[in-house]
Amino acid sequence: MRGRVIKIERICSRVGVIEEPTITSKGYQLADPAHGKNKHHAEFAVYANTLDDAANLIAKGFSLWMGAKGKRASLIAPKSLRIVRGQNGFAALQCPQRVVGCKASRIKCLPSTTDIDTHRCY
Template identity: 60%
Template sequence: MTGKVIRIERTAPRGGIAEEPELGTKGYCLGDPKFGATKHHAENAVFVKSLDEAAELVSEGFSLRMTGKGKRASLVSPKGLRIIRA
């Protein structure tokens, strides 16, 4: 796919509230699929600075930490995400 990533959204947001990637001080947090059931552990987190980098890793099977208003952040698998490009 081509074009700059303008948004990554959860296809089925919890409670119908829009969710977006959580941007922390280290950047966007992703879970590496090679860690299987422990990919959500802090020591296995992968951080990137841009949505373009996050989208690239999601396309390689990484899960992305998503959050919405009043929602606790959670790791969402690639099949539950939609990448919107300009």
């Protein structure tokens, strides 16, 4: 994995909402998979200071708390997250068409585009 993390996004956000990682005074809040069905409890929260640190934990199976204005934060599984990394000054995009099990996966994208300014979906 190359490039610095510039965004972590939910693959299929709630309708009409743009969700972002929940950040507290301690950092981005994640949940340790070692705690199984209790990982959502506050006492098991793990915090990352940067998006890069959070992405490293997500790669290890940690879930990320995400929320939007006016909406309660939700715990999102790593398989439902997309890590967007900077590459040569541009954002490296993963085409939503590659997403399995999401209505957004019906979006068709031009396959060869890799930067945020020229990526086009229709």
